[in-house]
Amino acid sequence: xxxxVCIKQVPDVTDIKWTKENNLDRxxxxxxxxxxxxxxxxxxxxxxxxxxxxxxxxxxxxxxxxSEALEYAVxxxxxxxxxxxxxxxxxxxxxITAKILAIAIRKYTxxxxxxxxxxxxxxxxxxxxxxxxxxxLDVIDATSVTDIxxxxxxxxIAVQNIGGEVNTYELKTPCLIAxxxxxxxxxxxxxxxxxxxxxxxxxTYNAEDLGFDKKEVGIQGSPTMVAKAFRxxxxxxxxxxxxxxxxxxxxxxxxx
Amino acid sequence: xxxxxxxxxxxxxxLSETSYELIxxxxxxxxxxxxxxxxxxxxxxxxxxxxxxxxxxxxQKAYQAGCDRFVLVKDNNLDIFIQTxxxxxxxxxxxxNPSEIIIFPATPKGRILxxxxxxxxxxxxxxxxxxxxxxxxxxxxxxxxxxxxxxxELMATILSKxxxxxxxxxxxxxxxxxxxxxxGDFIEHILKYSYDEARLKILSSINEKTGISxxxxxxxxxxxxxxxASDKSSYDKLKKISEITGAKFGATRKVVDxxxxxxxxxxxxxxxxxxxxxxxxxGISGAIQHIAGMKNCKKIISINSDTDAEIFKYSxxxxxxxxxxxxxxxxxxxTS
Numbered sequence: 222x223x224x225x226v227c228i229k230q231v232p233d234v235t236d237i238k239w240t241k242e243n244n245l246d247r248x249x250x251x252x253x254x255x256x257x258x259x260x261x262x263x264x265x266x267x268x269x270x271x272x273x274x275x276x277x278x279x280x281x282x283x284x285x286x287x288s289e290a291l292e293y294a295v296x297x298x299x300x301x302x303x304x305x306x307x308x309x310x311x312x313x314x315x316x317i318t319a320k321i322l323a324i325a326i327r328k329y330t331x332x333x334x335x336x337x338x339x340x341x342x343x344x345x346x347x348x349x350x351x352x353x354x355x356x357x358l359d360v361i362d363a364t365s366v367t368d369i370x371x372x373x374x375x376x377x378i379a380v381q382n383i384g385g386e387v388n389t390y391e392l393k394t395p396c397l398i399a400x401x402x403x404x405x406x407x408x409x410x411x412x413x414x415x416x417x418x419x420x421x422x423x424x425t426y427n428a429e430d431l432g433f434d435k436k437e438v439g440i441q442g443s444p445t446m447v448a449k450a451f452r453x454x455x456x457x458x459x460x461x462x463x464x465x466x467x468x469x470x471x472x473x474x475x476x477x
Numbered sequence: 478x479x480x481x482x483x484x485x486x487x488x489x490x491x492l493s494e495t496s497y498e499l500i501x502x503x504x505x506x507x508x509x510x511x512x513x514x515x516x517x518x519x520x521x522x523x524x525x526x527x528x529x530x531x532x533x534x535x536x537q538k539a540y541q542a543g544c545d546r547f548v549l550v551k552d553n554n555l556d557i558f559i560q561t562x563x564x565x566x567x568x569x570x571x572x573x574n575p576s577e578i579i580i581f582p583a584t585p586k587g588r589i590l591x592x593x594x595x596x597x598x599x600x601x602x603x604x605x606x607x608x609x610x611x612x613x614x615x616x617x618x619x620x621x622x623x624x625x626x627x628x629x630e631l632m633a634t635i636l637s638k639x640x641x642x643x644x645x646x647x648x649x650x651x652x653x654x655x656x657x658x659x660x661g662d663f664i665e666h667i668l669k670y671s672y673d674e675a676r677l678k679i680l681s682s683i684n685e686k687t688g689i690s691x692x693x694x695x696x697x698x699x700x701x702x703x704x705x706a707s708d709k710s711s712y713d714k715l716k717k718i719s720e721i722t723g724a725k726f727g728a729t730r731k732v733v734d735x736x737x738x739x740x741x742x743x744x745x746x747x748x749x750x751x752x753x754x755x756x757x758x759x760g761i762s763g764a765i766q767h768i769a770g771m772k773n774c775k776k777i778i779s780i781n782s783d784t785d786a787e788i789f790k791y792s793x794x795x796x797x798x799x800x801x802x803x804x805x806x807x808x809x810x811x812t813s
Contacts, residue, residue: 232627234627234630237627237630314601315592315602315604316595316596316599316600316601316602319596344626344627345604345626346604346605346626347604347605348588348604348605349588349591349592349602349604352560352589352592352593352596353592353595353596355593356564356592356593356596356597357596360676361560361561361676361677362560363677364589365585378680383585383586384585384747385684385685386585386682386683386684386685387681387682387683387684387685388679388681388682389679389680389681389682390677390678390679390680391677391678391680392676392677392678393676393677396676443601443638444599444600444601444637444638444639445601445602445603445635445636445637445638446635446636446637446638447633447634447635448621448634448635448636449633449634450631450632450633450634451631451632451634452630452631452632453625453630453631453632454790457777457790457791457792457793458793459789459790459792459793459794459795460793460794460795461794461795461796461797462794462795462796463797466780466796466798466803467803467806467807467810469794469796470757470778470780470796470803470807471807471810473697473755473757473776473778473794474697474699474718474722474724474755474757474807475722477696477697477754477755477776
């Protein structure tokens with residue numbers, strides 16, 4: 222069974238710095254592997270440990286630093302790692318990002334059975350890219366998955382939980398699954414894993430390798446464009462109460 | 478005539494509340510088009526439902542919310558949601574009856590179906606929007622959806638270069654408004670193709686949703702956050718204070734998830750929504766999901782020991798204090 226895992230590095234959104242002009246200060250942002258993408262890796266490794274003849278290929282699209290995430294994926298158990306990197310890719314929206322990934326998956330891992338992704342990325346949080354990958358590759362998907370009790374070359378069983386509505390699906394392979402919960406098992410690579418990982422070279426491909434014209438990807442190729450980005454401000458004129466706090470609250474409570 | 482399509486969902490056999498919210502919002506867009514430009518500014522609002530049936534009352538209500546044409550894409554296979562089946566059914570209608578704008582509800586199923594449709598149409602999709610308006614760009618009306626991103630630290634207005642222009646809209650952000658318009662077109666689009674063998678089989682489906690308290694009539698709500706966790710007796714005390722004063726007790730998702738209070742008290746995006754007259758937040762930091770459920774309350778009073786807590790931005794009154802201490806004092810006064 223051939224598993225593809227798509228992972229992404231994201232800025233740490235809990236530690237956002239702003240420039241004087243109220244723009245995101247990207248230069249001072251720390252990047253880390255998106256938490257739910259790490260979960261997707263864990264599910265892949267879990268399947269590999271439970272069944273025979275499972276291979277894992279990790280994909281990431283991003284700048285050259287994204288190779289860090291791929292090295293980690295290899296240490297965890299991936300036997301191949303593919304970095305899709307090109308200046309032309311920058312600014313791609315969800316539709317184009319999905320198209321780049323889908324075309325790469327079809328080209329470099331045509332015999333994939335299962336694609337695993339995280340349900341959402343902490344930065345954009347659109348929950349769209351994985352669905353768009355599934356549609357571009359014309360495969361069925363299950364999203365918001367919290368358990369994969371069974372997987373083989375022909376079918377995958379996935380449990381989806383959407384706000385308490387729990388559906389168990391049987392998906393025909395090839396298929397895509399987006400996970401939104403930590404896997405029950407989590408493999409932490411040891412020193413030997415990292416040594417083994419050093420012997421696996423990360424394959425890097427660019428727009429030309431994938432047959433894209435520069436007009437088809439990045440900001441130019443994306444069907445959407447950010448017209449304006451701003452820091453949310455509320456219109457509230459907040460009044461601070463500094464004295465007789467308890468009495469004031471009681472007043473609101475009893476008199477509205 | 479130009480057209481705005483609104484994808485509507487059924488929930489428990491009736492048209493979902495979000496459907497009416499989106500139709501009313503489309504009506505606002507339609508009106509604003511007339512203010513922004515004088516030429517070619519007339520829009521038809523089309524509600525599209527994929528189902529095996531629709532109740533006449535729901536259709537009536539959709540007209541009252543602002544829809545001009547109600548489309549039922551009808552097939553027996555549409556009583557269970559399978560994304561690829563819904564995709565084909567939607568496309569069967571849409572290819573013959575395209576529109577320049579499609580708005581979808583950002584519900585779990587809406588967010589699964591919408592990217593399928595827009596990818597198939599090779600167009601863009603703006604996810605989980607909290608604002609929607611028309612702007613004039615190069616003398617053309619453009620749909621301008623705005624969405625929170627980077628953990629809601631940043632808002633982005635995103636335009637579409639391709640057609641149709643599409644967005645998913647977060648539920649409970651816009652208000653459904655009903656007028657006396659009771660007439661519109663009704664189209665029944667019956668599918669004429671047979672389905673391929675499903676690539677997805679549903680083995681079981683269980684609803685573990687617990688009941689959520691109804692906060693729609695609440696006047697005063699006392700709501701508990703994780704900031705009270707250093708003294709867990711505060712949760713019971715605040716509940717008791719609510720009982721004594723006739724207020725309603727509420728809580729954030731975090732304290733519900735941690736088991737400090739029951740799921741039925743959860744207020745926020747995945748819990749209840751409220752527009753109460755008075756909302757007093759005790760030790761609530763102000764996660765965007767919680768804000769979504771209470772920001773429209775008329776008077777918001779927040780108590781938090783962190784003077785920079787997010788919740789203060791949405792509050793009319795800010796009190797920097799230990800919320801546990803305040804609860805203790807109120808509790809003593811009311812029970813002595």
